[in-house]
Amino acid sequence: MYMLKSQLLAIFPLISSLCKTSTAIITTIITTTQIQSSGSAIPISRGIGALSIEFCYILDYLGDVDSPNTFSRQLLQNIEDRLGAPPIIRIGGHTQDVARYCENCTSTLANVFVPGNDEAVNVTFGKGLFKVLNNNVPSKQQFIFGLNLGQDDVQFPLAEVVAAEKYLESKRLRSFELGNEPDFYNVQRPDGWNVQIYAQQVIDWIFQIQSDAKTPLSLQLGALAQEPIYMGNFSLVELGEIRVAATLGVVTSLSDHTYPFSICDCR
Numbered sequence: 001m002y003m004l005k006s007q008l009l010a011i012f013p014l015i016s017s018l019c020k021t022s023t024a025i026i027t028t029i030i031t032t033t034q035i036q037s038s039g040s041a042i043p044i045s046r047g048i049g050a051l052s053i054e055f056c057y058i059l060d061y062l063g064d065v066d067s068p069n070t071f072s073r074q075l076l077q078n079i080e081d082r083l084g085a086p087p088i089i090r091i092g093g094h095t096q097d098v099a100r101y102c103e104n105c106t107s108t109l110a111n112v113f114v115p116g117n118d119e120a121v122n123v124t125f126g127k128g129l130f131k132v133l134n135n136n137v138p139s140k141q142q143f144i145f146g147l148n149l150g151q152d153d154v155q156f157p158l159a160e161v162v163a164a165e166k167y168l169e170s171k172r173l174r175s176f177e178l179g180n181e182p183d184f185y186n187v188q189r190p191d192g193w194n195v196q197i198y199a200q201q202v203i204d205w206i207f208q209i210q211s212d213a214k215t216p217l218s219l220q221l222g223a224l225a226q227e228p229i230y231m232g233n234f235s236l237v238e239l240g241e242i243r244v245a246a247t248l249g250v251v252t253s254l255s256d257h258t259y260p261f262s263i264c265d266c267r
């Protein structure tokens with residue numbers, strides 16, 4: 001009993017400390033194929049607990065090449081020992097949308113900060129990051145890898161996917177996710193940005209990336225955060241109406257973010 005208690009206690013500080021610095025707590029909705037229209041009960045997936053870590057801070061949690069953060073690894077290992085697998089970690093958030101892969105850079109990950117902003121404004125990473133994801137985690141750890149959609153150049157996510165195929169062990173990859181909270185892109189995209197333009201861009205880019213990739217992609221779609229009416233009806237329902245997942249055929253999960261008080265606020 002004592003062991004059980006101490007293992008559980010070890011879990012909570014990790015989750016609460018991760019929550020403080022991550023942009024969003026992710027809700028991964030199990031793929032639509034698992035939703036039964038008959039209404040019969042579906043066991044809750046053991047993967048329901050997952051973590052989201054802001055891209056620019058991933059080394060703070062996992063350590064660097066050949067110097068793992070053994071504290072985090074042990075906490076994740078404790079969960080793997082209890083549940084059979086550690087919580088999936090999504091590397092993403094605002095800074096996935098400013099992250100670029102650099103084939104010949106020697107630093108694992110380099111952040112550029114500006115005063116008054118605790119999230120990096122530019123992030124550059126080299127192949128070392130994939131070594132960290134391969135080696136600094138428990139045996140069954142998986143990641144959702146956030147790709148750069150924000151900077152509006154398909155070459156950025158393309159380079160990230162090609163590098164991941166080369167350097168990230170396939171067992172580590174649960175899926176890619178293209179862009180963080182695109183329903184907030186009215187600041188980084190021309191006027192008129194809306195769900196239709198977003199949907200078309202995702203379809204075009206994923207087809208283009210898929211044609212350069214060696215293996216079939218697995219994609220988490222969405223990462224929406226706002227109320228649907230905020231910017232032209234962004235919602236998972238609308239993405240379903242536009243048939244994004246059906247057209248792509250590689251979407252394995254849908255994602256929507258929420259924050260304390262962002263839904264249940266008083267009006």
Ligand SMILES: *[C@@H]1O[C@H](CO)[C@@H](O)[C@H](O)[C@H]1NC(C)=O
Nearest residue numbers: 101102103104105106159163
């Ligand atoms: C990286 O370095 C190799 C070997 O020097 C070179 O052939 C290659 O073009 C470089 N890649 C980039 C993207 O600069």
Ligand SMILES: *[C@@H]1O[C@H](CO)[C@@H](O)[C@H](O)[C@H]1NC(C)=O
Nearest residue numbers: 098112113114121122123151
């Ligand atoms: C971040 O990267 C962009 C694009 O390369 C560049 O224009 C900008 O100056 C960079 N910002 C900082 C603070 O280095």
Ligand SMILES: *[C@@H]1O[C@H](CO)[C@@H](O)[C@H](O)[C@H]1NC(C)=O
Nearest residue numbers: 228232233235237238239241
């Ligand atoms: C928003 O999208 C939903 C789902 O497609 C649709 O039912 C609704 O009518 C749309 N609302 C507006 C204001 O366009």
